[in-house]
Each structure stands twice: as structure tokens, then as C-alpha cells.
Amino acid sequence: MSNITMIGTGYIGLVTGTLFADKGNNVTCVDKNQEIVELLNSGKIHIFEPGLEELVKKNRKENRIKFTEKLDLSDSEFIFLGVNTPSNKEGSFNLEYLLSAAREIGRALKNVSGYKIIVGKSTVPQGTHKLIEEIINKELKRNYYLIVIRVIFIEKR
Ligand SMILES: NC(=O)c1ccc[n+]([C@@H]2O[C@H](COP(=O)([O-])OP(=O)(O)OC[C@H]3O[C@@H](n4cnc5c(N)ncnc54)[C@H](O)[C@@H]3O)[C@@H](O)[C@H]2O)c1
Numbered sequence: 001m002s003n004i005t006m007i008g009t010g011y012i013g014l015v016t017g018t019l020f021a022d023k024g025n026n027v028t029c030v031d032k033n034q035e036i037v038e039l040l041n042s043g044k045i046h047i048f049e050p051g052l053e054e055l056v057k058k059n060r061k062e063n064r065i066k067f068t069e070k071l072d073l074s075d076s077e078f079i080f081l082g083v084n085t086p087s088n089k090e091g092s093f094n095l096e097y098l099l100s101a102a103r104e105i106g107r108a109l110k111n112v113s114g115y116k117i118i119v120g121k122s123t124v125p126q127g128t129h130k131l132i133e134e135i136i137n138k139e140l141k142r143n144y145y146l147i148v149i150r151v152i153f154i155e156k157r
Contacts, residue, residue, distance in 0.1 A: 001023075001024045001025050001026065002025050002026070002077045002078055003025070003026045003028075003075050003076050003077045003078070004017070004020050004025050004026065004027045004028070004076065004077070004078045004079075004080065005027075005028045005029075005030060005071075005073060005076040005078070005079045005080065006020075006027060006028070006029045006030065006080045006082055007030050007071070007079065007080065007081050007082060007083060007101050007104075007105070008030075008031060008081065008082035008083035008084065008097075008101070008121075008122070009029040009030070009031040009036060009037070009040065009067065009082075010031075010047065010082065010083075010084060011047055011049070012082040012121050012122075013029060013031070013080070013082035013083075013121070014029065014040075014045065014047060014049075014052070014056070015049060015052060016080065016082060016121060017029045017065060017080075017082075018052060018055050018056050018059060018065060019055075021059040021064040021065035022055055022058070022059055022064075024064070025064065026064055027059075027064060027065045027066075028065075028066055028067075028068060028072075028076070029065065029066070029067050029068075030067075030068055030069065030070070030071050031067070031069065032069060033069075034069055036067075037067050037068060037069050040056070040067040041067050043056075043057055043060070071104050071105070071108045072108065073105065073108040073109055073112055073116065074112050076116060077116065077117065078116070078117050078118075078119060079105060079116055079117070079118045079119065080119045080121050081098060081101055081102075081105075081118065081119065081120050081121060081122055081132075082121040082122060083097045083098050083101050083122055084097050084122070085097065085098055085122045085123055085124055092125075093123075093124060093125055093128075095124065095128065095131070098122055098124065098128070098132070099131065099132070099135055102131075102132040102135040102136055103135055103136075103139055105118065105136055105139075106135060106136040106137070106138065106139025106140050107139050109136070109139075109140055110139070110140060118132070118136075120132070
């Protein structure tokens with residue numbers, strides 16, 4: 001089983017992170033929004049998703065999922081980017097949150113060795129992985145090769 005960090009704990013991050021935990025992985029969900037983190041740590045959830053609150057409770061109790069504002073990637077094997085990428089007025093993507101999360105990843109990896117797999121879950125224009133790679137490498141001051149995986153989950157029925 002893997003150590004997974006989910007950056008952004010909204011609709012995508014909370015659902016995906018909880019399901020990873022329920023499959024037996026150790027998941028750390030990171031969010032910048034203190035109110036969301038506090039609510040999740042109190043056993044409640046901030047989004048409407050039937051059945052999710054119970055699943056979060058179960059996995060918290062079994063110590064497979066935790067919620068924090070602090071990004072610590074020392075033990076993380078997989079880093080998922082699930083932050084918001086809202087549309088600008090003219091229809092283009094606002095990548096401000098995503099690129100800022102990339103900078104935070106670069107800083108958090110500075111004194112960390114070993115490989116990490118960074119996975120994009122946010123919706124972005126084609127080629128955005130290059131920007132993320134550049135930002136991480138700039139922060140790190142060494143080359144980090146980014147493996148870009150776009151994940152789509154299909155539930156078996
Ligand atoms: N919601 C959906 O049904 C859906 C479906 C397909 C794709 N997506 C895509 O997934 C991405 C996430 O969507 P969502 O609906 O979950 O958004 P959301 O707004 O519900 O959640 C995003 C979370 O990221 C947090 N965040 C922002 N910057 C951060 C940072 N630097 N570090 C930590 N946390 C940070 C925000 O506080 C917020 O809680 C978007 O790109 C969206 O387009 C969403």
C-alpha cells in the first residue's frame with residue numbers, strides 16, 4: 001500500500017483521497033483553507049456527497065486518512081494535485097492555484113530524496129505539466145523529471 005498526498009481537499013480531492021484510503025493506502029489530504037481542515041478534523045465534511053462522511057469517519061478511525069494545512073512530502077510516494085482551476089471571464093483557465101501548489105511542492109521537496117510521482121487531477125489545458133515541471137525544478141534548483149498522469153476513475157458495478 002502507498003503513502004499518498006492529496007493537495008486540495010474539495011470535491012475531487014476529498015472523494016479521491018477517501019477512496020484511496022478505503023482501499024488501504026495512507027492518505028494525507030492537504031488544504032490551504034483552515035476552516036475546511038478543521039471541519040474535516042471534527043468528523044464533518046463540507047461537500048454534498050452521499051455516503052462520503054461515513055467513509056471519511058471510518059478511515060479516520062482506522063488511521064488511514066488525515067487532514068492538514070501543512071505540506072510535508074517526506075514520506076509521500078504519490079502526490080496528487082486536486083486544486084481548483086476556475087475559468088477566467090474570457091473562458092481561459094485560471095492556473096494561479098495550481099502553479100502556486102507546484103511552487104509549494106518544489107519547496108517541500110528541497111530536502112527530500114527518493115522518487116515521487118506527481119499526478120494531475122485538476123482540469124488544465126494541454127501542456128500545463130511543462131509549466132509545473134519548470135516551477136518545481138526552479139524551486140528545487142535541481143532537475144526533477146515530472147511524470148504526468150491524468151487519472152480517470154471508473155467504478156466497477
Ligand atoms: N468537481 C468536479 O466534479 C470536477 C470534475 C472534473 C474535474 N474537476 C477538476 O478538479 C479540480 C478540483 O475541482 P474541485 O471541484 O475539487 O475544486 P474545489 O474548489 O472543490 O476544491 C479545491 C480545493 O483546493 C484547495 N487549494 C487551492 N490551492 C491550494 C494549495 N496551494 N494547497 C492546498 N490546497 C489548495 C482549495 O482550498 C479547495 O478546498 C479542478 O481543476 C476541476 O476543474 C472537478
